[in-house]
Amino acid sequence: GIQVEQSPPDLILQEGANSTLRCNFSDSVNNLQWFHQNPWGQLINLFYIPSGTKQNGRLSATTVATERYSLLYISSSQTTDSGVYFCAVEGGSGNTGKLIFGQGTTLQVKP
Amino acid sequence: DGGITQSPKYLFRKEGQNVTLSCEQNLNHDAMYWYRQDPGQGLRLIYYSQIVNDFQKGDIAEGYSVSREKKESFPLTVTSAQKNPTAFYLCASTQTGKYGYTFGSGTRLTVV
Numbered sequence: 001g002i003q004v005e006q007s008p009p010d011l012i013l014q015e016g017a018n019s020t021l022r023c024n025f026s027d028s029v030n031n032l033q034w035f036h037q038n039p040w041g042q043l044i045n046l047f048y049i050p051s052g053t054k055q056n057g058r059l060s061a062t063t064v065a066t067e068r069y070s071l072l073y074i075s076s077s078q079t080t081d082s083g084v085y086f087c088a089v090e091g092g093s094g095n096t097g098k099l100i101f102g103q104g105t106t107l108q109v110k111p
Numbered sequence: 112d113g114g115i116t117q118s119p120k121y122l123f124r125k126e127g128q129n130v131t132l133s134c135e136q137n138l139n140h141d142a143m144y145w146y147r148q149d150p151g152q153g154l155r156l157i158y159y160s161q162i163v164n165d166f167q168k169g170d171i172a173e174g175y176s177v178s179r180e181k182k183e184s185f186p187l188t189v190t191s192a193q194k195n196p197t198a199f200y201l202c203a204s205t206q207t208g209k210y211g212y213t214f215g216s217g218t219r220l221t222v223v
Contacts, residue, residue: 004153033211033212035212035214040216041199041201041216041217041219042214042216042217043201043203043212043214044214045211045212045213045214048211086153086154088153088154096142096159096161096167097142097144097159097161097205097207097212098144098156098159098169099144099154099156099212100156101146101153101154101155102153103151103152103153104152104153
């Protein structure tokens with residue numbers, strides 16, 4: 001099945017710094033989403049981005065489908081950005097919504 | 112407000128006991144999913160359902176069972192056959208053809 005790898009596994013930033021999180025996937029996808037899991041376990045959908053670029057406030061994401069990777073950019077980080085960021089994909093022509101998750105990037109933003 | 116409600120928040124199971132985790136959504140979503148998360152790991156799919164009275168196994172279905180008798184409800188039973196059930200369980204839903212996932216707040220299950 002499709003493999004999803006995220007890097008780096010851990011990241012520590014000072015408040016105000018920028019960061020880039022990467023997601024590599026091993027096959028073509030028709031569904032790619034980025035999620036943020038807060039320290040209490042709640043997962044929030046950040047982006048649905050199988051290709052192209054999207055921005056939402058301080059966050060933006062770019063997926064280059066032909067090269068099988070996606071990037072999540074966090075600018076001017078805040079302590080509330082701390083948590084785990086997951087990339088998840090659905091491969092091929094499927095339309096079931098079944099997502100395969102990467103292992104996540106754990107981000108800690110220090111004040 | 113629309114959303115997904117999971118209950119209980121914490122659950123303790125004795126050896127050999129079946130327990131049922133509740134997942135209810137009022138988003139009118141067609142598809143619902145159960146994922147398991149172990150410490151420091153990503154989420155793995157247990158079961159999913161795209162319509163009422165129909166569901167499919169995910170990657171780690173052994174030792175689990177589900178039902179989908181109503182559109183808004185998708186309970187998960189962790190049976191005694193699941194040898195390592197201690198984990199964080201997350202329920203999600205989405206509208207078929209649209210990709211924004213909504214997650215519940217999760218249930219932490221511990222074997223005592």
